[in-house]
Amino acid sequence: MHTTTVNKSHMLFCEYYKQWISVYKEGAIRPVTMNKYYMTYQWLVKLIPTLIVGDLDRITYQKLLNDYALEHERQTTMDFHHHLKCAILDAVDEGLIPHDPTRKAIIKGKQPRQKKPKYLNQYELHKLLDDLNLSDQINMDWLILLIAKTGMRFSEALALTPKDFDLRHQLVIVSKTWDYKGNGGFLPTKNQSSIRKIPLDWQTVIQFAELIKNLPEDEPIFVQKKVYNSTINDILARHCKNVNIPIISVHGLRHTHASILLFAGVSIASVARRLGHSNITTTQKTYLHIIQELESKDIDIIMRSLSNLNS
Known part of the structure; x- marks a missing residue:
């Protein structure tokens, strides 16, 4: 040796x-x-x-x-x-270990904790959005609204500047993230697929056109000082408690956005694109429970359609 x-x-x-x-x-x-x-x-x-x-x-x-x-x-x-x-x-x-010691390894683990709800249904989301304090100045409630309406990642929403809003075409452009875990500043997106244009509804377009019109073009809209994920989660939790709905995290708003679209019949490919997933498999894995629920509904529709076909 x-x-x-x-x-x-x-x-x-x-x-x-x-x-x-x-x-x-x-x-x-x-x-x-x-x-x-x-x-x-x-x-x-x-x-x-x-x-x-x-x-x-x-x-x-x-x-x-x-x-x-x-x-x-x-x-x-x-x-x-x-x-x-x-x-x-x-x-x-390298010959340092004679045989693979990981072969046939048994994976154990503690009993999983009671999982917190990951997303809200449409009725709960309406209640949450009604409770937001959407003043004429940018605040964190506007950030909550925008993530709920676009399904953006927290770091993507923080990195938005007025230049990223193409209001004429009703789009918001995601091309970077904000380093909120480190010392601030712009960072690249999670992957190439995360660079995307997300269509906005006309109401959000009108609201943001007014909000950002006098703000510096290249500076992040939502970052005045260091922003912590926990701060937004606390604000979100307070709103959830106010209207007596399950408490979710800011990432849960992204899940809420995706699940509402899936339940509305939007294709999984479109949802994956909107979320900036690098492939549909990620979307399928994340929203498997919803997809299974929708498949059960589909089976009922298929069976009803077939029973209407008289030979």
Whole structure:
């Protein structure tokens, strides 16, 4: 065996993983995803601080997953497993570990918590929008309205400038995001498909034409100082409580927008485009429960139509 391979197989596994992240992931993935890999590294330091790369076998790996699963739900444990697996397979390829220890791994996890409602129905959304304080100055209630009407991501809505509104053609243009988790400033969109033009209803066009007419062309409309996701969620929660509807997050407004369109019969392809999903599969996965509900309705319609066909 080559000397370097021997040396590497005597490395601490957590250090090997840290090195692997730095070589293969640094600069290749978005900072948010990068943080998840570093979080996995911190868990390795906590759970297996002294494990040597060459000693990682199926039992040791399964025990690591089991220990992690004691404090996490199954889906989170699955993500942890996926973050580790690529690095471990590389170690197998390098001859540092004789066999793939991740093979046939069993994913466990804590009982999922009671899930909060992800979206509102049309009646609840009407009640929420009626409670908004839509003054003649831009405030965060206008941001809530715009996300509810367009299904934009929070970071996309924050990045909007007056120049992004093509009011003559009733469009809002999404071409960037706002770095609200970091130090502010514009960032690229999540992916190429996120760059899009979203048609607006005439009422929203009239409202925003008035609001933005004297604002600086290239400055974000909704950002005067540092904006926190939690601040908007608190404002939204207060409105939900006021009108006695389920409390949702600002991201839940995006889900609400999509679900209302799907229930209205808008095609999944159009909804995916409007949301800026890179493919329809993402939309299908996210809104599977709604699609299944709509399919049940479709079956009733199909059966009624067929029974009307007399031979």
